[in-house]
Amino acid sequence: MKNMKKSTKTDFATYAGVTAAFLIMYALQRGGHLTSSISGQLVPICCFIVMAVSLNLVVGISGELSLGHAGFMSVGAFGGIIAAQSLAGAIPSAPLRLIVALVVGALCATVVGFVVGVPVLRLRGDYLAIVTLAFGQIIKDLINCLLVGYDSHGLHIVFNISGLKSINDLHLEETGKAIIKGAQGAVGVTKIASFPAGFILVMITLVVILNLVRSRTGRAIMAIRDNRIAAESVGLNITKYKLMAFVISAAMAGAAGALYGLNYGSLVASRFDFNTSILVLVYVVLGGLGNIWGSIIATVVLYMLPEALRQFSDYRMLVYAIILILVMLVTNNAQLKALLGKLIPHKKEAAGNE
Amino acid sequence: MKNTKKIISFIVVMTMILALCSVSAFAAEGETFKIGGIGPLTGGAAIYGNAAMNGAQIAVDEINALGGVQFEFNAQDDTGVAETSVNAYNSLKDWGVQAIVGTVTTAPCISVSAEAYSDRIFMLTPSASSTDVIADKDNMYQVCFTDPNQGIASADYMAENYPDAQIAIIYKNDDAYSQGIRDTFASEAESKGLTVVYEGTFTEDTQTDFSVQVAAAQAAGADMVFLPIYYTPASVILTQANAIGYEPTFFGVDGMDGILSVEGFDASLAEGVMLLTPFSADAEDERTQNFVAAYNDLYGETPNQFAADGYDAMYILYAALQEAGCTPDMSAQDICEALVGVMPTISVDGLTGQGMTWSATGEVSKAPMAVVIKDGVYVLPEAAE
Structure with missing residues (x-):
């Protein structure tokens, strides 16, 4: 342990912490000691951890602002649902189908992330924020136009731009079933997502992103964030590295979306609106930019908070907002930081490393 | 050292969250039926959710005032989002819910009804009108017309x-x-x-x-x-x-x-x-008049159709529970099976229709009424000419 780099130690601590948390929760769930409320939140928490960690790669590590992360989640969710629902006959095993759906969701989001990223990441300034903001809105409206059904002839897809078509225009067979009904979203989705699958996805995301950050590529990405001109002068291909971070982040969001979509019986595109993108951004910012395990803890706490505050009924979102503000004030308080520094002597030297 | 601290602090945080969230489930059972309500009480669709839940609450108060079967009503907010709706449903389950009036809006209702179908908890939605809500689920019934x-x-x-x-x-x-x-x-x-x-x-x-x-x-x-x-x-x-x-x-x-x-x-x-x-707040019959007056007293506004649907939903549940001979000490699953058996056989007079009946698929049968607005009130089209 002594010879390890500090960053490597932190990474292993993150893996160990996540695994321990999973094992504890899974054992409690199996033993029936968890309330239904908490059991029901496990899978969405895993999804949002992946969302927050992947967004942290763009916002914290690569230093670009993305305001449309939920758009990639949306693409992945609907891609994954189409895959899972249409393959229900071909792949009877639910876990296998879930894996296929997650891969399809990630691929769809990768393609979309690439298309969005290529032109925008060539530019300097806040253009990525502007374009991803628009992308989030566009993808919502596009999915509202999407009609997808499945029968023995395969997939039927109609793009209902004029708004005049309905599910009957798919001309499905008697036995066929509609998967996505435009604005009505995906309905009758078979729930195949599970907590262990969510845990595995979180671990894959962590391994991919932590290794990327510690690699030569990761150092290049951070160098571009810290000083673009210096990075350019040593011959780094700016667009390539930024695109790499952005597309990997989109792919992870797509996989998270697929898992999320397959956890509920219905899904509408308006779920993945601007507010959802900002919610994930809040997880990242409160957890600390560039701080991966901070994102994880912030996501878990902030996701569970509104549910834990149910006894406040109508005022719970008000209380939630107050807690957010308090957290921001407290974590930025110089005196409190100094106090913490006295209590934990290691804190000071650690501060420089993160 | 730093490692261990991080791991410890992580575990401590997890335990704190657990302690924070684990609300004690299973309160005293046996005296009253625990009826859950789910709807958007905050957010963009809050006017519909609040109306339905307020209407249901008025019905609960009236039913409890009658003596006999007692209801305890717990309305949970879902902000009109499927995910939150499932969370609300889960927290109602922890509360020990025996039957649910909800969900008010369509998309969340599809998600929640899929959960309720596998858990065998009876659901009656006041206003989620899509056919997907009731499709393939024998324990899901509607008060409103389908789209x-x-x-x-x-x-x-x-x-x-x-x-x-x-x-x-x-x-x-x-x-x-x-x-x-x-x-x-x-x-x-x-x-x-x-x-x-x-x-x-x-x-x-x-x-x-x-x-x-x-x-x-x-x-x-x-x-x-x-x-x-x-x-x-x-x-x-x-x-x-x-x-x-x-x-x-x-x-x-x-x-x-x-x-x-x-x-x-x-x-x-x-x-x-x-x-x-199906509902007009200006209808002349005594029941509507009483409901509108009670609603006005309690919430300071004229009830809309959602409020009437919520009110009717509670009375339908009341009628079905009595017809099936359910008692509050039965489990949610037993109540569900009993209600599924009697729903297609009962007929209920409500604010939104006389003699409402249900098919086994969960669809309601009642007559829609065309009205025209004249001098600020609903009148039948013939009367307007």
Whole structure:
């Protein structure tokens, strides 16, 4: 342990912490000691951890602002649902189908992330924020136009731009079933997502992103964030590295979306609106930019908070907002930081490393 | 060292969260039925959720005042989002819910009903009107009409009374309810030989300005505008049509109910608007009058159709529980099986229909009523002429 780099130690601590948390929760769930409320939140928490960690790669590590992360989640969710629902006959095993759906969701989001990223990441300034903001809105409206059904002839897809078509225009067979009904979203989705699958996805995301950050590529990405001109002068291909971070982040969001979509019986595109993108951004910012395990803890706490505050009924979102503000004030308080520094002597030297 | 601290702090945080969240489940059972309610009490759809839950609460108070079977009602907020709705459902399960009145809006209801189907908890939705809500689930029942029913009934009514109308449709194409009615209306209108000259769409983000759609409908020569939408955007459409001097007949469905009570809206513009609705707050019968008075006292506004649906849902549950001979000490699963057995056999008189009956699929059968707004009240079309 002594010879390890500090960053490597932190990474292993993150893996160990996540695994321990999973094992504890899974054992409690199996033993029936968890309330239904908490059991029901496990899978969405895993999804949002992946969302927050992947967004942290763009916002914290690569230093670009993305305001449309939920758009990639949306693409992945609907891609994954189409895959899972249409393959229900071909792949009877639910876990296998879930894996296929997650891969399809990630691929769809990768393609979309690439298309969005290529032109925008060539530019300097806040253009990525502007374009991803628009992308989030566009993808919502596009999915509202999407009609997808499945029968023995395969997939039927109609793009209902004029708004005049309905599910009957798919001309499905008697036995066929509609998967996505435009604005009505995906309905009758078979729930195949599970907590262990969510845990595995979180671990894959962590391994991919932590290794990327510690690699030569990761150092290049951070160098571009810290000083673009210096990075350019040593011959780094700016667009390539930024695109790499952005597309990997989109792919992870797509996989998270697929898992999320397959956890509920219905899904509408308006779920993945601007507010959802900002919610994930809040997880990242409160957890600390560039701080991966901070994102994880912030996501878990902030996701569970509104549910834990149910006894406040109508005022719970008000209380939630107050807690957010308090957290921001407290974590930025110089005196409190100094106090913490006295209590934990290691804190000071650690501060420089993160 | 630093490692260990991090791991320890992580575990400590997890334990704290657990301690924070683990609310003690299973309160005292046996005296009262625990009825859960799920609906959007905050957020954009809050007016519908609050109305339905307030209506249900009035029914619970009345039922408890009767003596005999006692209800305990717990309404949970879902903000109109499927995910939150499932969370609300789970927290009701922890509370020990025995039957659920909800979910108020369609998309969350589909998600929650899938959960309730596998958990075997009986659900009765006041207002989630899509057929997907009840599809393939024997324990899911509706109080309101299904979307296809409304679309077909509207088209049939127009075909019968206005066969030569030039029809324009303005609907919200990111809303399951609006899109669902429009789809069935369009196909029924086609088979009945009605002429649709224009279709305009809008979304959640664009429902504050309709000048384009209204002008296009006017330009297309429409003399009948079908609005399968909720009353808030409808009030904007009426105002903007009036501003450009466009005076077609506006035709709405049950979501239009409530238009007379929109704040800041000149109710005189709604003169002549026709709508299909199961409920009218101005109905003369004693039960409606009492309900409207009670609602006004408690919440300071005139109840809309959602409130009436919520009120009826609770009485339907009451009737079904009595018919099935359920007692509060039964488990949710036993109650569910018993209610599934009796629902197709009972008939309930409510505010939104006399002699409501249900098919085993969960669909309600009651007569839609076409009314027209005259002098600020709903009257039957014959009386308006």
